Amino acid sequence: MQKKSIGIIVGSIRKDAYTKKIADFLISKTPEGHTLETINIADLPLYNQDYDETDEPENYSIFRKKVKAKDGIIFITPEHNRSVPAALKNALDVGSRPYGKNVWDGKPCFVISSSVSGISGFGANHHLRQSLTFLNMPALQQPEIYLPNVQDYFNDKGELIKEDTASFLTESLKTYLDFASKFIK
Structure with missing residues (x-):
């Protein structure tokens, strides 16, 4: 049986991003x-429709x-101004054009989604889902994952130390992979 290949898009391009640490945990x-x-989005030039008619970057x-x-995609995003980071929106645009x-x-x-506040990236999560609907990406609806105060989840080595969150993410990953298998040919 061929392995199913899942891409992870990390919404933050910050070097020590919590979203990257979450991705590393899931990969483990x-x-x-x-x-x-993980599919890097940090070096994508801003989408410009002119590239559609000339040599694209x-x-x-x-x-x-x-x-x-990839057979499926996991998006892990922080919240910027009640929405997704610009780099993530740009990646969606680049991939859809x-x-x-x-x-x-x-x-x-x-x-x-996650945030360093108690709001846990709710706005980013739902803004992202609006774009994913337009892009024709079936999204796992349950469980919903909003991680508040994410700065408290990791030790100095970047390891996830909140055991309840680790269990929840591990089980949620399995749920997603079961869901994704229904769409993967």
């Missing part, structure tokens, strides 16, 4: 039969090929 819990890989092509090769060549199309997805 990858069940047999699957691979999880090489980073666009590389990114689009990586996303297209030019019109008719949406590399996100039909890929089952999973959304995890």
Whole structure:
């Protein structure tokens, strides 16, 4: 049986981002039969429709090929001004253009949001889901994952130390992979 390949898009491009630490934790819990890989969005130039009619940046092509090769996508995002970070929105735009060549199309997805406040990325989570609906990405609806005060979840080595959250994320990953298997051919 061929392994199912799942991409992880980390919404923050900050070097020590909590969302990156969450991604690393999920990768460490990858069940047999699957691979999880982070897809970098930090070096994508801002989407510009002019590129659709001329030579696109090489980073666009590389990114689009990586996303297209994945069987599903996990989005892990912080909240910026009650929405997703600009880098994440840009990645969605780059992957969905030019019109008719949406590399996100039909890929089952999973959304995890977090914040350093008690709001836990609720606004980002739901703004992202609006875009995912338009991009034709079936999203796991339950469990919903909102991680508040995420700065308290990790030790100095970047390891997840909140045992209840670790268990919840591990079980949620399994739930997502079961959900995604219904869409993966």
